Amino acid sequence: MLLVGAGEVGAKHLAALTGAPGLAVAGVADPAPRTDVPGGVPLFASWRPALKAVTPDLVVVAAPPGTALAAARDAAQAGAAVLVEKPATTDPAALVPRPGDERVFVSFQPHFAPGLDSLLAEPAAVVRAEVLLAVRRDPGYFRGWRRTYAAAGGVLHQQAIHGLALALRLVPGDVEKVDATVAHRRGLAETEDHVTAVITLTSGATVHIDARIDHDGPPVHELVLHLADGRRLDVRGRNLEAGLGEIAAAPTHEALRRAMYAAVLDAADGHPTHPCLFPLTALRRPLEVIDRVYRDARVVRAAHAAAA
The missing domain is CATH 3.40.50.720 (NAD(P)-binding Rossmann-like Domain)
Structure with missing residues (x-):
């Protein structure tokens, strides 16, 4: 390797x-x-x-x-x-x-969390997905390549993409409408502190994003799936690593990465592709959705003045 x-x-x-x-x-x-x-x-x-x-x-x-x-x-x-x-x-x-x-x-090592292989192999009918991210990133984190949007992207590219990419694999349809707000209040290079968005898809399903990196409480990155039959599925953990299981039983990030390595090598050897693997070309859809969110968002800066 x-x-x-x-x-x-x-x-x-x-x-x-x-x-x-x-x-x-x-x-x-x-x-x-x-x-x-x-x-x-x-x-x-x-x-x-x-x-x-x-x-x-x-x-x-x-x-x-x-x-x-x-x-x-x-x-x-x-x-x-x-x-x-x-x-x-x-x-x-x-x-x-x-x-x-x-x-x-x-x-995307959290996609190998417990239960997500079955969910991705036979997707349920999701009518609403909620991507929730609350972490703390201070100025020291944004150095080098992370300082500029052109080099690193924003919070949705670097922080919330695990949950957002998973949601978009489970929710069909093209983007019909975006209602989003991006807040820049702490002046951390070009990055934003908080992104909220409601993405309406042509299937009628919606994806809701609440992603912030100015949170002082315990860090969390979760995905909530509301199904057409009324059920709710929670993909939980510090970074989705508990999957559909109990947080206390979540595998380590090392274990998730090792599962990922094995799956890639199996696919390269001609075995059926593991449902949790994310092919490179499949990344295009989440990146297009992220671009649309940032393009359409209302931007709020330190002076609390909004610009289109």
Whole structure:
């Protein structure tokens, strides 16, 4: 396995790969790693020479969106199975299918939480989905590539995309109407503090978003699904990791990542694709919805003046 990107997210993958059955880290590609590279593992300044030297079976791309998609596609062209951290790109137009894209999957480890495989394999009739995010991100988090929208996107790309992408896999229809508000009050580079939106789809279903990164309470990222038959399903946890099960029994993030690696390798070997895998081309729809939310939103800034 080759890891592209040795920053905050790359460190999480290195932790998950420790003890992962049948996987060994054969190289790390990063011009300026910010996490310790395991002893004896070659470090490369770029993914291209690393792909030639390592010839990996699996490539995990944990690089910023500006380079992640190019690295993932190069790795797929080299014959590897590829897992790329969300959101891979912030530009939906970049996801026009290319040869090799079928070997690339977007990393949404909470989608492997308990019960979600059955839900995705046989989707229920969802009439209303609620994406709820409440976390605290302070100025120190928004440094480097995260400082600008062009490089990182906004709260919906970086923070709420796990729940939003899952909701959109379960709710049919094209976007008919968006009623959204984006609040910028703390001046954290270009990012926003709070996004609320109601997205009405042509199927009649709605997706409701309440995503904030200025929350002082316990962090939570959940998805509530209201079904046509009156039932309600709650995908719960700090970051959806409990799935449809009990929070106390939620698997660790390392366990979820290991399940994700195994599923990608199985798909690359020709086995049926795991229902929780998120193909690269399927990312286009959530990115288009996110673009529409930001395009149509009312923007509220520190002076509380709204602009269209």
